[in-house]
Amino acid sequence: xxxxxxxxxxxxxxxxxxxxxxxxxxxxxxxxxxxxxxxxxxxxxxxxxxxxxxxxxxxxxxxxxxxxxxxxxxxxxxxxxxxxxxxxxxxxxxxxxxxxxxxxxxxxxxxxxxxxxxxxxxxxxxxxxxxxxxxxxxxxxxxxxxxxxxxxxxxxxxxxxxxxxxxxxxxxxxxxxxxxxxxxxxxxxxxxxxxxxxxxxxxxxxxxxxxxxxxxxxxxxxxxxxxxxxxxxxxxxxxxxxxxxxxxxxxxxxxxxx
Amino acid sequence: xxxxxxxxxxxxxxxxxxxxxxxxxxxxxxxxxxxxxxxxxxxxxxxxxxxxxxxxxxxxxxxxxxxxxxxxxxxxxxxxxxxxxxxxxxxxxxxxxxxxxxxxxxxxxxxxxxxxxxxxxxxxxxxxxxxxxxxxxxxxxxxxxxxxxxxxxxxxxxxxxxxxxxxxxxxxxxxxxxxxxxxxxxxxxxxxxxxxxxxxxxxx
Numbered sequence: 001x002x003x004x005x006x007x008x009x010x011x012x013x014x015x016x017x018x019x020x021x022x023x024x025x026x027x028x029x030x031x032x033x034x035x036x037x038x039x040x041x042x043x044x045x046x047x048x049x050x051x052x053x054x055x056x057x058x059x060x061x062x063x064x065x066x067x068x069x070x071x072x073x074x075x076x077x078x079x080x081x082x083x084x085x086x087x088x089x090x091x092x093x094x095x096x097x098x099x100x101x102x103x104x105x106x107x108x109x110x111x112x113x114x115x116x117x118x119x120x121x122x123x124x125x126x127x128x129x130x131x132x133x134x135x136x137x138x139x140x141x142x143x144x145x146x147x148x149x150x151x152x153x154x155x156x157x158x159x160x161x162x163x164x165x166x167x168x169x170x171x172x173x174x175x176x177x178x179x180x181x182x183x184x185x186x187x188x189x190x191x192x193x194x195x196x197x198x199x200x201x202x203x204x205x206x207x208x209x210x211x212x213x214x215x216x217x218x219x220x221x222x223x224x225x226x227x228x229x230x231x232x233x234x235x236x237x238x239x240x241x242x243x244x245x246x247x248x249x250x251x252x253x254x255x256x257x258x
Numbered sequence: 259x260x261x262x263x264x265x266x267x268x269x270x271x272x273x274x275x276x277x278x279x280x281x282x283x284x285x286x287x288x289x290x291x292x293x294x295x296x297x298x299x300x301x302x303x304x305x306x307x308x309x310x311x312x313x314x315x316x317x318x319x320x321x322x323x324x325x326x327x328x329x330x331x332x333x334x335x336x337x338x339x340x341x342x343x344x345x346x347x348x349x350x351x352x353x354x355x356x357x358x359x360x361x362x363x364x365x366x367x368x369x370x371x372x373x374x375x376x377x378x379x380x381x382x383x384x385x386x387x388x389x390x391x392x393x394x395x396x397x398x399x400x401x402x403x404x405x406x407x408x409x410x411x412x413x414x415x416x417x418x419x420x421x422x423x424x425x426x427x428x429x430x431x432x433x434x435x436x437x438x439x440x441x442x443x444x445x446x447x448x449x450x451x452x453x454x455x456x457x458x459x460x461x462x
Binding site: 072 | 271272275278305370371373374375376377378379397399400401419442443
């Protein structure tokens with residue numbers, strides 16, 4: 001039986017791991033390669049590095065971080081943040097990443113998804129999506145946002161569910177769904193959003209943004225119908241070690257790799 | 259010396275990293291003479307089988323691979339490196355493969371999500387040195403939409419369930435092939451590579 005995946009996400013800035021609260025106030029949580037090794041030992045099923053600044057100098061640092069990680073750690077590694085071209089993707093894959101995650105660049109140019117999928121295979125191309133609930137409408141809808149760094153982001157003018165379906169048609173092999181409303185709040189994933197996307201697309205869906213307790217992960221995998229859960233602060237600060245979370249999920253009947 | 263065949267597969271570096279980590283000497287090569295000289299050969303793979311066959315043909319690697327397997331040299335195929343060894347694949351509307359192992363590569367036809375992506379268990383149908391120190395039902399990392407079905411089902415030594423049981427490890431003589439990625443399967447994956455080196459009698 002295919003197990004549900006637990007994926008720590010390491011936000012990296014200038015070669016160091018940070019974690020934003022609502023994408024702001026970055027705090028330092030260590031060396032990415034060491035943290036990756038630590039999570040691997042704890043039983044992480046995959047790792048995600050997200051380059052949150054991605055100026056060209058820092059991109060070089062990121063390539064080096066990816067290379068040093070891939071030399072030592074033998075679980076899948078996804079790299080995202082600021083990748084705009086097929087050449088950007090190739091650099092990360094050649095450094096040892098197994099998948100690349102694109103977000104804003106795909107919204108601006110959806111054909112980037114198909115160009116990447118044709119060159120590297122759909123299994124390499126992850127669509128990252130930042131979505132926010134549209135206030136005061138019924139039934140509930142979510143809007144896609146880009147440039148979620150400084151000022152809360154910009155509305156992309158796309159419906160989240162439609163965008164997910166289009167991205168899969170264009171060749172995305174996996175979708176990471178990040179709820180801007182929930183991100184960094186530690187009050188749980190947006191389960192309705194997850195479920196709506198999981199029921200729409202044929203590819204794996206990864207829940208992101210909002211995990212505060214092991215139960216939040218459980219709910220994303222059951223009510224949210226997600227195939228994997230991605231989180232940062234719940235793991236980084238040792239609140240809940242990955243091994244403890246996996247045991248908890250197993251006890252609640254979820255198939256996990258222990 | 260281990261030869262890892264370089265035809266542009268994107269998991270080449272990961273496979274080389276795993277072998278390096280284990281402390282074996284390796285050469286990443288697309289030269290027929292390197293393949294002929296090697297003690298053991300690994301064919302990595304990610305992506306589409308028809309593209310992989312086309313790349314191998316274009317680079318003149320089909321005959322060296324056939325000779326290598328025919329000579330009984332230890333050979334390990336990984337993921338698409340397993341699939342291309344078969345007679346043909348349904349992928350891309352149907353395409354011939356290398357026909358080293360008689361059988362077909364078919365699309366997974368379950369109601370579950372495709373690709374089959376993530377960690378799943380390998381049931382050991384037969385005792386084989388590639389499984390030495392690997393626990394029964396150990397988890398390995400899979401990413402694929404197609405699976406191989408050998409005409410001779412006795413070649414299947416490991417099986418995995420994804421809506422349907424499918425061959426996840428195949429062995430014939432000194433040829434071994436895995437549908438999963440040992441280089442992405444943590445410690446148990448490294449044990450698979452180490453076992454292959456031991457089968458091949460390669461020294462560190």
